[in-house]
Amino acid sequence: FKNVLFNENSKTKLTKAYAKSGTVYDGVISANFTSSDTATIALTANQSTYTTTTVQDLVNAGLAAPKATSNKKSVAEVQNVSVSGDTIYVQVKANAIGTAKITVKFAGKKAVLTFTPKYQLNxxxxxxxxxxxxxxxxxxxxxxxxxxxxxxxxxxxxxxxxxxxxxxxxxxxxxxxxxxxxxxxxxxxxxxxxxAKADFTNAKITSVSSLKYTGTAKQPKMTVKIGKKTLNPKTDYIVYYSSYEYGSYSTTIPTAPGTYFVKVQGTGNFKSGVWSVNVKPFTIK
Structure with missing residues (x-):
């Protein structure tokens, strides 16, 4: 067999994986152990490029027949074996918690798989x-x-x-x-x-650094805290600037020399539209 592919049906979930013939693969059946809790294994024959005879042809001619057995039927039992083209389908039913080996043989080749039925979380x-x-x-x-x-x-x-x-x-x-x-x-x-987003009414600007005049917009270094926690300037608040403490504020960063005032507004993990409890001045000189 070329590959062993674990499929899924509506009630039984299987770990999808591939295994080469002659190897042992530990698969998991998730089942509630009712008559409909079955899993289908699809095994594809590794035919030569020049081979035109399919597995189905060999079975129809009576030259070979697939066989599947379980070493522990109390845990998992084979219910049906069918063939289509180069694929052999083996239907396995989970009966109880435990471990069972399913051996599938065809034309002198075999694949051995280990099934471990487990209860599905509800x-x-x-x-x-x-x-x-x-x-x-x-x-x-x-x-x-x-x-x-x-x-x-x-x-x-x-x-x-x-x-x-x-x-x-x-x-x-x-x-x-x-x-x-x-x-x-x-x-x-x-x-x-x-x-929920946290309140921002207790936010306080504790420090703002003055800047040297460069002619370009540069946000001053500042520290904003709620209690002992320092807020992140990239995610927790938006900075607003004004030339007058009680004037109108905007997010436009000033560039000319002078004294300015800053206040911050909550964002991200904090309620938006809420301002800090204080305003702080800084200078560009």
Missing amino acids: SSWFDSQSVVTSNTAGLTYAFKAYKPKVSKTYAAPSNLKFKTTYTNNKNAGTATITLTGTGNYTGTVTRTFNI
Whole structure:
């Protein structure tokens, strides 16, 4: 056989992979162990370029016949073997947790595959409301990553094992929790929660550096803080300039010598349209 390709059907998920004939490949069947939980293996014969006789022709002529067996039917059993062209299809049914080897033989060649049936994670085993109400109510951006736990429901198996990973769980927006089965369980279930933008009313400009006149626009170095946290000038706020402390402000950077005033407005992880609590002067000379 040239390749062994694991396919998928509506209820059984298989790891897609290739294996050469005569080798052992550890595949995974994700099944709930019902009569419809079957997987189909497609094996393609490695024919010579000049060979015109197909596997189907050999079978039809009675010269060869494919055969598939399981060494542990209590775990996985062969239900059907069929041929189309140069492809042999073997239908395997998962019966229980464990390991079984499926051996497929044809015309003196064979492919041996190891199947490890595992339970597929079920979304009903996890309480979606536990994320929304118990752990993440009122979460706002706070310079840190949030890692709320997901509660199991009464429907979850007592021996259920899974690992939890988080993505986009620091910045404001929608964060994702991914639950991945481990041990005798496989597959993933996802849950989401929201992180709101933080208030900007407590932002304060603590320092602004003066500039030397160069005739070109250059933003002065400045420090903006909320509490003890220093904000990022590239992502957290927008700088506005004015020639008068109580005049109109714009984002146009001044270039002429003189005294100017700056104030900042929140953006990114902070509520937009909210100004810093103070205004700071700086000079170009």
